[in-house]
Amino acid sequence: MDWTPWRDEFPIFGSKTYLNTCSLGPLARRVRAAQETFLDEWDAAGAAAWYDRWLDALDGLRERVARVIGASKEEIALAPSVSVALSAIASAIDPPDRPRVVLSELEFPTVAYQWAVKPRAERVFVPAEDGVRVRPEAFEAAVDGRTAVVATSHVQYTSGAIVDIARVARAARAHGALSLVDAYQATGQIPTDVHAAGVDVLVTGGLKWLLGGTGIAFLYVRRELATDLRPTIAGWFGNARQFEFDPRKFEFHGDARRFELGTTANAAVYAASAGIDLVRSIGVDRIRSRTRELVDDLAERLVDAGHEVLSPREPEARAGIVAVRMRDPAKAVRALADRGIVVDSRHDRLRVSPYFYNTPEDHERLLEALRPFRP
Ligand SMILES: Cc1ncc(COP(=O)(O)O)c(C=O)c1O
Incomplete structure (x- = not known):
């Protein structure tokens, strides 16, 4: 399935790498129209x-x-x-x-x-x-x-x-x-x-x-x-x-x-x-398999870069939130925001939450920006 038209439905991707659906879903054109x-x-x-x-x-x-x-x-x-x-x-x-x-x-x-x-x-x-x-x-x-x-x-x-x-x-x-x-x-x-x-x-x-x-x-x-x-x-x-x-x-x-x-x-x-x-027009089953692939991709990149992932290892046991342990997660959120990457933090961790409109390229940008925060 080509997910590009779905990404185009969300104008925020014109200016941001948005990876924060677990906090607030981005605004779709059709939601604004409604x-x-x-x-x-x-x-x-x-x-x-x-x-x-x-x-x-x-x-x-x-x-x-x-x-x-x-x-x-x-x-x-x-x-x-x-x-x-x-x-x-x-x-x-x-x-x-x-x-x-x-x-x-x-x-x-x-x-x-x-x-x-x-x-x-x-x-x-x-x-x-x-x-x-x-x-x-x-x-x-x-x-x-x-x-x-x-x-x-x-x-x-x-x-x-x-x-x-x-x-x-x-x-x-x-x-x-x-x-x-x-x-x-x-x-x-x-x-x-x-x-x-x-x-x-x-x-x-x-x-x-x-x-x-x-x-x-x-x-x-x-x-x-x-x-x-x-x-x-x-x-x-x-x-x-x-x-x-x-x-x-x-x-x-x-x-x-x-x-x-x-x-x-x-x-x-x-x-x-x-x-x-x-x-529902995409279908929750389809969304689940897409998100699962994205989460696999993101978790693998994070682990390869030496980060500690505080989410289950088994793909079937984790949803679209990938948590990364950080000494100062709020600082990382701010540094990423300066580069147009939107994530958030809770307690001792950064929360990154890919959804169907995200892409492996979003993850690549995130990993690049996270370099200074490697443990
Ligand atoms: C799991 C969960 N429950 C409840 C809430 C908040 O609920 P509300 O602000 O609508 O009371 C949140 C918000 O972030 C949440 O993540």
Whole structure:
């Protein structure tokens, strides 16, 4: 497949070597066009656009998200951020006899914070043996009959390690606990079927591998749970009779929309929809094999140059994030930025995240610029 037309879809490559999708996907021409469509509709119709267009656009986005993770539309709620989506779901889970929440020490902090602020919650952090990944056996050993939730990332944001979410979900289920997956670093780049994996809850968002920009995130709640769980934070979007405007009567929406709160950022809705359409028009399977080849190429170049790669060695175990140990990673980020190369850093490492639009030539430029930072 010739990937050049896809690269041309992203103007940033005219001036930068962009290798930072794990932080923020670059802006595609068609995503910009979608935002302009939203502005045109706002301009032409004002509030009438809600009824003519925007409510349908929300539904269209729920449908798109459902397709990309193997769910149905009724299992998807929209949220302004993953943190809000997590807060809504965490508000519904507080069984008195199950105070424990099992999660790994590699989680993105916002996952852990949900339970840090719950007075009765006991957080159990599963250790990462090497700062790269957490063995599924470690999750299995940590879950017990007092566990309410087992939370894991699908792809670790600091190393790109792929987690076997089906296995973590099984471990949770075996003890009557719920599984919760933070898939922000996976959705779009890793084929996902939440039903086949047996996942109970999944959160993800639009701005990274789905190429949609800021201001929108998604919550998947398994169908039976979505009608069972009762969030203890609420807003009018979560009311089944939203447009009756009756302040006395709140009736939980009959599906995952009960976790929604208030008015959406519609520019973000349009951008996210266009980003997902772009990803789906290539196909997540194809994206995965392309990204895998790029990651192999990048990891090999880094190792050959003497760098320590803090990502799994096995190609099938790593997604599009390659972490490189550095003494001063922030300094390296700045030095690379001076040469038009965009990457970022976390803790003790540089994160380089190639996606389908990148090329081995991007890697060559990166390696050249990293020369002064060889160990
Ligand atoms: C794995 C993961 N989860 C969550 C987030 C952030 O979520 P939000 O800012 O939407 O709450 C990030 C952002 O970088 C992330 O990488």
